[in-house]
Amino acid sequence: MEALKTSVVSYGAEPGLRFALLLDGHGCCTQLTMAQLGSWKPEDGAIWLHLERDHPAAAEWVLRKSRFDPVVAEALLEEESRPRVEPVDDGLLIILRGVCATAPEEVAEKPVDIDLVPLHLWVDADRIVSLRDSGHYITALRDIRLSLEKGKGPQRTGDLLALIGDKLVRDLEPVLDAMDEEVDELDEMIFHGDASQVRERLKQLRRRAVQLRRYLAPQRDALNRIEHDDAPWLAERDKLRMREVIDKLMRFIEYLDAIRDRTSILHDDLSTVISERIARNSNRLAALAALLLPPSVVAGLFGMNVGGVPGVNDTWAFIIIVAFVTITSIATLWVLRRINWL
Template sequence: MKTASAPMASYGVEPGIRFALLLDGRGGCRQIDMDGVCAWKPGDGVIWLHLERDHPAAAEWVNRKGGFDSFVAEALLEEETRPRVEPVDDGLLIILRGVCATAPDEAEEQHSELDLVPLHLWVDGDRVVSLRDSGHYITALRDIRAALEKGKGPQRSGDLLALIGEKLVRDLEPVLDGMDEEVDELDEMVFHGEAGEVRERLKLLRRGSVQLRRYLAPQRDALNRIEHDDAPWLIERDKLRLREVIDKLMRFIEYLDAIRDRTGILHDDLSTVISERIARNSNRLAALAALLLPPSVVAGLFGMNVGGIPGVNDTWAFIVIVGFVTVTSIATLWALRRIGWL
């Protein structure tokens, strides 16, 4: 008979710790505090400790109490990282990236640009230690924790690792769908001549797609290395699930390549629209200058302050000049239309 899981405490009760869970091996867990973490022994069950990477208390635990090799401790606390996997003894040092989500207590806050959160992991047969920056939030970890609370979560460390990979990739799909819809919208805007707003949105979209692909390709390679690792706590079922995650990542990378190509075409179309608009405006200015040329020449000639200007004493001279200018302007207008400038 399955025992009920203990009620979950709120996030971040102790400094530097988001939560610490002791898995019961049947899909459930119970929450423990830092004293419980320090008193934990491998025979007590699989422990999942989630820390804030940039908090001094978390750094203190990793460096002094976690029992990590100095290389592992340094990598877990490193600030700028790319997805990678390093086997160390029977464990794996794993660095992945996940989509930043809005925390439950910050529902009103919206992220204007795509934000990929580094997730640092140490996984072995007895424990999983994960770290992420305090200013970010990853939906994948929240969902796994909620499943454990209901008694339907992972049972082993390999099971938990595979589930983290699945959830991280799952959260990428709506991001890519949103990018694809925005490309369609920008395409319509360019087609209807709305180039002003398109330029800025297209720049942000291209930047987001490049940033996302920059991390997805090494993340695929990292997960592929996990799938081929011979760690004893990774069973065949875990590797099959990771293989599915890798296949999804490969499709997402191809999807991003298609989005990048479409945004490149949109950029070319936008440049063409802008060039045509500039050329059209230049033709109009040139046509206007050509229409004003005859009156300007006549006004310049008859406006000179010199002797001998004809028609000075003739009352019909002004009417004749106006008629000449009108006929000349009409002829110029006809010629401009004839050559397609107007």
């Protein structure tokens, strides 16, 4: 065990390995290298190994050096999967979804992009192996790693699993708050903004709410199965914390349903506003056509190239026709206003 505590490595220094932590059982940890993992024994303490799922070095370790059941190893390396929990012997194969954000060193280069990405986990009494794709950055795992480095982290694998579930759900709250604020903003823009822009943003927001719910609903079921599992390394305190996480996740799912319903209502309101604008513009065009009808009729009659058109040789004829057209247009305008057309 002493040999395992002599090396210090930086985060992400080895290919395919984000970090490997040896828990001391008191909230602190020691960082390990890939080479040291080969000499690790359960008697040394629990370990937390975080890998890049799509890196060849990580896949090689999972398939050949982890001593996992082949079915478990293949499931951990699956490219796309929905949240679920499968008990295997004394361990749990867990697939969850976490909030992915831009890595801190990349924030200055591109805007922050938030999404739900898969997190594959194997948990037993002695180790937790977590895998996520390269290019993704799950803030929940970063926070737990930092707390362990400060000596204020989890002490057991069950404690660590419950904390991972808690942090994953916690990071959903700012995402949902941002979506709710966007709904409020679109509500204000419906009557004063660009209709095409509002329609496009509403469509994207509703699609995102549906997509988030598609993953959060099975994630709730997965966490619920963890809570009711009989694994000996899951303490009652871990299950109680998991129950609180499930309750919070259920509230978030209801929150998503409310956001989806609000976007549907706003879409209907937007359609009504657009219809009213079209009707109003149609009324204006019809009124304009009605105002131009008398001058058009008079111009058409007196513009015919046939004999017998009155006033051809009368110097007052043009003035009389202009006065007649003006009076007729004013009378038409008065009638349109009386019938509330304008």
